[in-house]
Amino acid sequence: MDKLRKNPTMTDVAIKAGVSPMTVSRAFKPGSLVNDQTRARIHAAAEELGYVLDSTASSLRSQKTDFVAVTIPSINNANFADTVGALTEGLKPRGLQILLGYTNYDVEEEERLIEQLLRRRPQALVVTGGQHTARTRRLLENAHVPVIETWDLPSTPVDHVIGFSNAQAVQVMVDHFVEKRLTRIAFIGGDVDRDTRGLDRRRGFIAAMQRHGLDATRLIAAGPPPISMREGAEAMVHLLETAPDTEAVICVSDLSAFGALSACQRRGIAVPDQISIAGFGNYEVGAICVPSITTIDPSPSEIGRRAAELLCRVLDSGSNLPICEEIDPRLLLRESSI
Amino acid sequence: MDKLRKNPTMTDVAIKAGVSPMTVSRAFKPGSLVNDQTRARIHAAAEELGYVLDSTASSLRSQKTDFVAVTIPSINNANFADTVGALTEGLKPRGLQILLGYTNYDVEEEERLIEQLLRRRPQALVVTGGQHTARTRRLLENAHVPVIETWDLPSTPVDHVIGFSNAQAVQVMVDHFVEKRLTRIAFIGGDVDRDTRGLDRRRGFIAAMQRHGLDATRLIAAGPPPISMREGAEAMVHLLETAPDTEAVICVSDLSAFGALSACQRRGIAVPDQISIAGFGNYEVGAICVPSITTIDPSPSEIGRRAAELLCRVLDSGSNLPICEEIDPRLLLRESSI
DNA sequence: ATGAAAGCGCTAACAA
DNA sequence: TTGTTAGCGCTTTCAT
Numbered sequence: 140m141d142k143l144r145k146n147p148t149m150t151d152v153a154i155k156a157g158v159s160p161m162t163v164s165r166a167f168k169p170g171s172l173v174n175d176q177t178r179a180r181i182h183a184a185a186e187e188l189g190y191v192l193d194s195t196a197s198s199l200r201s202q203k204t205d206f207v208a209v210t211i212p213s214i215n216n217a218n219f220a221d222t223v224g225a226l227t228e229g230l231k232p233r234g235l236q237i238l239l240g241y242t243n244y245d246v247e248e249e250e251r252l253i254e255q256l257l258r259r260r261p262q263a264l265v266v267t268g269g270q271h272t273a274r275t276r277r278l279l280e281n282a283h284v285p286v287i288e289t290w291d292l293p294s295t296p297v298d299h300v301i302g303f304s305n306a307q308a309v310q311v312m313v314d315h316f317v318e319k320r321l322t323r324i325a326f327i328g329g330d331v332d333r334d335t336r337g338l339d340r341r342r343g344f345i346a347a348m349q350r351h352g353l354d355a356t357r358l359i360a361a362g363p364p365p366i367s368m369r370e371g372a373e374a375m376v377h378l379l380e381t382a383p384d385t386e387a388v389i390c391v392s393d394l395s396a397f398g399a400l401s402a403c404q405r406r407g408i409a410v411p412d413q414i415s416i417a418g419f420g421n422y423e424v425g426a427i428c429v430p431s432i433t434t435i436d437p438s439p440s441e442i443g444r445r446a447a448e449l450l451c452r453v454l455d456s457g458s459n460l461p462i463c464e465e466i467d468p469r470l471l472l473r474e475s476s477i
Numbered sequence: 478m479d480k481l482r483k484n485p486t487m488t489d490v491a492i493k494a495g496v497s498p499m500t501v502s503r504a505f506k507p508g509s510l511v512n513d514q515t516r517a518r519i520h521a522a523a524e525e526l527g528y529v530l531d532s533t534a535s536s537l538r539s540q541k542t543d544f545v546a547v548t549i550p551s552i553n554n555a556n557f558a559d560t561v562g563a564l565t566e567g568l569k570p571r572g573l574q575i576l577l578g579y580t581n582y583d584v585e586e587e588e589r590l591i592e593q594l595l596r597r598r599p600q601a602l603v604v605t606g607g608q609h610t611a612r613t614r615r616l617l618e619n620a621h622v623p624v625i626e627t628w629d630l631p632s633t634p635v636d637h638v639i640g641f642s643n644a645q646a647v648q649v650m651v652d653h654f655v656e657k658r659l660t661r662i663a664f665i666g667g668d669v670d671r672d673t674r675g676l677d678r679r680r681g682f683i684a685a686m687q688r689h690g691l692d693a694t695r696l697i698a699a700g701p702p703p704i705s706m707r708e709g710a711e712a713m714v715h716l717l718e719t720a721p722d723t724e725a726v727i728c729v730s731d732l733s734a735f736g737a738l739s740a741c742q743r744r745g746i747a748v749p750d751q752i753s754i755a756g757f758g759n760y761e762v763g764a765i766c767v768p769s770i771t772t773i774d775p776s777p778s779e780i781g782r783r784a785a786e787l788l789c790r791v792l793d794s795g796s797n798l799p800i801c802e803e804i805d806p807r808l809l810l811r812e813s814s815i
Numbered sequence: 816a817t818g819a820a821a822g823c824g825c826t827a828a829c830a831a
Numbered sequence: 832t833t834g835t836t837a838g839c840g841c842t843t844t845c846a847t
Contacts (some may be wrong), residue, residue, distance in 0.1 A: 140662060140841085142758075146598075146619075146620075146621055146623070148737075148839095149840065149841065150840080150841095153762065158817075158818090159817065159818050159819080159843095160818095160840085160841080161817070161819080162816085162817055163844080164842060165816090165817085168842090171836060172816060173816070173817085174816060174817085177816080177817085189615065189618075189619030191592060191595045191596055191619075192596050192827075192840095192841090193596065193598060193839095193840055193841070194596040194597050194841095195533055195537045195542070195597065195598055195839090195840080195841090196537050196823090196839070196840035196841040196842085197596075197839075197840080197841055198821075198823095198841090198842045199531075199533045199534050199537050199822095199823050199824065199825085199839090199840080199842095200823050200839080200843075201823080201842055201843075202531070202823065202824095202844045213558075214558045214561055214577075215551065215555050215558030215559065215561065215562070217551045217553050220551075220552045220553035221553065222661065223552055224552065224553070236593060238576070239552075239577050255574060256527055257529045258530050258531065258532040259532060259533065260533055262485075276525075277527065278529065280527075280746075281484075282484075282527075282529075283483070283484055285837070313638030319686050365700075367761060368761050368762065368764075368765040369761065369764070369765060372765060372842075385626075394761075397762070397766075398765055400766050401765050401766055404767040405767055405845095417788065423705060423706050423707065423732075424706065424735070424762055425829090426707070427706040427707060427710060427736055427739050428735075428739055428766070429742040429743055431741050448503045454828060454839065456847095466528075485826065486824060486825085487822095487826095488824080488825095497833070497834050498824090498826090498834095499823080499825095499833075499834060500833060500834075501828075502828095503823065503832095503833085504825060506826090510832065510833090511832075511833085512833085513832085514834060515832085530824095530825090531823095531824055531825070532825095533823090533824080534823070534824035534825040534826085534839090535824080535825055535827090536822080536825090536839095537823090537826095537838095537839050537840065537841085538824075538826045538827075538838075538839050539824045539825080539826060539827075539839085540827095540839065544846085556821075568838080571846080583817065606847075613838090812824070
């Protein structure tokens with residue numbers, strides 16, 4: 140392989156096929172008017188030369204790209220992966236690709252990332268979360284393309300929103316435990332200043348506990364988000380030592396909840412008989428493990444599906460009216476809670 | 478927000494700052510020679526206009542992009558996510574971004590994806606696996622940029638390789654069980670014609686069993702890859718019914734192994750006392766669950782780290798010599814096997 | 816159904 | 832240190 144030789148251009152293909160570059164361009168654009176034989180000849184010539192269209196040049200000239208920029212906190216998270224998967228599927232019929240970036244749960248990193256992504260001139264942006272730096276907001280507002288914030292219900296949206304209230308969802312969980320006469324409830328989450336959705340869940344926990352007149356001080360901050368299974372297990376060990384009379388634990392995600400469950404199992408503490416455990420996110424591990432883990436399903440793929448749908452509508456209509464679609468997370472009662 | 482107004486260009490910034498477009502260009506290029514005051518004036522003008530560099534035009538003119546294309550089978554997989562994470566970190570110092578695509582464990586999809594990615598003229602390609610369609614091979618060979626195949630040891634590499642033998646790794650696992658006097662060993666994997674690494678692991682299983690003179694017919698094909706925890710659990714139920722005297726099960730990944738473990742727990746079958754279970758990949762769930770799951774660690778982030786290193790070296794030297802670096806997967810003995 | 820001319824926004828190359 | 836000119840590879844627009 141000669142890495143130094145330049146890639147062939149449309150002109151090279153045109154010469155080889157005995158046509159003008161313009162005809163080659165048409166031959167590569169589906170649904171355009173080229174003689175079938177000419178088109179076949181052109182494709183043969185292209186294949187022989189190893190020609191691949193240069194979308195850099197194509198995008199520059201036509202002033203439009205064929206992709207949508209998407210930001211998620213972490214590439215390694217089944218929930219966000221499901222959202223991205225559904226988004227990808229929903230945009231495929233329109234020929235739109237996903238350009239994916241991750242913020243590592245950090246709004247500063249998000250700012251850098253979004254600027255990088257905007258340089259590539261996406262047709263739209265789908266971001267996770269509704270909290271951004273001031274500059275990120277300005278970048279998004281100046282982008283002149285539709286923006287969708289997801290997985291959250293920001294009080295002052297940049298543009299469109301498809302999400303839910305993380306705080307509200309956890310309040311439902313607290314209500315459930317209180318109904319079951321459990322009152323000494325703890326919350327295991329991450330450090331509060333990075334993962335804004337985790338922070339909202341923690342806020343929802345505190346609000347609900349106070350509404351019920353209960354002690355909302357059993358709060359474990361298990362480290363920088365995302366909280367892993369291991370950190371969930373460590374947090375549970377800590378909780379069992381410092382507050383052994385705890386009756387129920389709500390974890391910021393199913394992953395930490397599974398860690399907490401495993402810690403109980405290693406110490407011979409029966410779940411749910413001695414302590415109830417709940418998570419968040421409806422990850423597969425919580426559905427399969429024994430006992431299965433009570434959780435909240437925020438419908439990640441539904442978020443992606445509806446974001447794609449909304450985008451298609453907005454791109455077609457050119458409308459400027461911000462749309463907010465609320466997702467309704469479902470409480471899934473499983474074996475880990477009485 | 479006015480989505481119809483065009484984005485400002487470098488010329489707009491130049492006029493506002495009272496300089497030529499070329500000076501604006503320089504002001505945005507780190508380490509180039511512009512008067513500090515001029516640069517400050519330009520950045521202020523840019524910020525005020527909401528200017529964001531157009532990398533489409535920049536790339537076209539300079540004939541170089543600032544990204545590396547990476548393909549992985551699935552976005553939702555902690556192993557590949559770790560590889561991508563390490564790759565991202567390793568390329569950041571050089572200012573290279575990752576352009577990520579996923580193949581859904583399908584070589585046809587890989588072909589479409591790689592053509593899409595090549596249109597954007599990446600500086601290099603990092604692909605997962607060493608099996609491709611004939612056309613994919615041609616595309617990669619004609620790309621005129623370095624290519625790294627990972628997670629595999631292809632017999633005829635396209636270019637560079639950083640990987641390991643999936644078959645060999647599983648053989649080590651079989652040897653371990655045989656040493657422990659377990660002979661009735663089963664393998665749970667996916668359908669054989671999509672995930673080539675899963676197929677290699679299955680091949681390794683069969684080869685090792687035959688080498689030991691053992692029956693290699695306890696093979697469960699649990700569906701199209703990737704095999705989920707749920708599918709692992711279902712496969713285990715099937716295995717317990719059809720071959721109840723099985724002494725050990727090797728699963729194509731820790732996720733299916735965890736499903737198999739859960740199935741045993743639901744049926745009151747003691748692991749490892751009644752049956753040993755092993756997985757592959759060293760996923761977090763297998764380290765945390767009770768009992769923890771014996772596995773093989775293929776060092777996903779090591780693969781990413783070394784791919785980034787190799788890329789930097791090759792991009793600097795411009796060398797054409799294909800390099801093959803072998804990773805040595807480690808057997809991790811845990812509680813799920815005797 | 817095909818071609819010719821022009822130019823998208825930026826930067827390499829050269830000039831001052 | 833800054834400016835001028837030209838052109839990257841493609842597609843829009845207009846012409847035939």
